[in-house]
Amino acid sequence: AQSVTQPDIHITVSEGASLELRCNYSYGATPYLFWYVQSPGQGLQLLLKYFSGDTLVQGIKGFEAEFKRSQSSFNLRKPSVHWSDAAEYFCALRGDSWGKFQFGAGTQVVVTP
Amino acid sequence: NAGVTQTPKFQVLKTGQSMTLQCAQDMNHEYMSWYRQDPGMGLRLIHYSVGAGITDQGEVPNGYNVSRSTTEDFPLRLLSAAPSQTSVYFCASSYSAGGQDEQFFGPGTRLTVL
Numbered sequence: 001a002q003s004v005t006q007p008d009i010h011i012t013v014s015e016g017a018s019l020e021l022r023c024n025y026s027y028g029a030t031p032y033l034f035w036y037v038q039s040p041g042q043g044l045q046l047l048l049k050y051f052s053g054d055t056l057v058q059g060i061k062g063f064e065a066e067f068k069r070s071q072s073s074f075n076l077r078k079p080s081v082h083w084s085d086a087a088e089y090f091c092a093l094r095g096d097s098w099g100k101f102q103f104g105a106g107t108q109v110v111v112t113p
Numbered sequence: 114n115a116g117v118t119q120t121p122k123f124q125v126l127k128t129g130q131s132m133t134l135q136c137a138q139d140m141n142h143e144y145m146s147w148y149r150q151d152p153g154m155g156l157r158l159i160h161y162s163v164g165a166g167i168t169d170q171g172e173v174p175n176g177y178n179v180s181r182s183t184t185e186d187f188p189l190r191l192l193s194a195a196p197s198q199t200s201v202y203f204c205a206s207s208y209s210a211g212g213q214d215e216q217f218f219g220p221g222t223r224l225t226v227l
Binding site (some may be wrong): 006009032034036042043044045046049051090092094098099100101102103104105106 | 143144145146148153154155156157158161162163169171172203205207209213214215216217218219220221
């Protein structure tokens, strides 16, 4: 069975500080991994994705994520957050089935002045 | 391209009523999915489709039906609404190319069942 765990339900960070959101997965083979962002009242937007190759993936809005097979993790990072980064962030996994994605519970990010 | 569209944006139902949430995409994507989003639970897959005429159950299919008669449309039917189906529903479509895929989401439908 596959699963995605986001251990942090809520994170508060100061504007300009760095941000790291954790994502752990369980899957028997190499998964396809994604990070999405959802602004209040909006749909989901893809930040970045990992399929193979370089384990450090660059995305939009200055985000990056690192795939670590040994730790079954795919953590999202941003060096310096902006107030507009306040949103909910979801990690997702696709296994062998095309079109079938599994999402974590999400991490709510609050940015303080 | 309009992308993925969903109607209605908001809906209030009484227990026992039925309704259909509409989803359409104009990107010629093979795959389409329905999710529900509840606080603290992320997005949970209800049903998905890998092409016209082919659907399969996701994690939480009970109480919902789907069909996919065309590539573009993937309606979600609530047969007899229950308060537990109060949620925000998202439709998504995805493609596969070069061994990669990506999901595109609609704006969501907020459903309240009284």
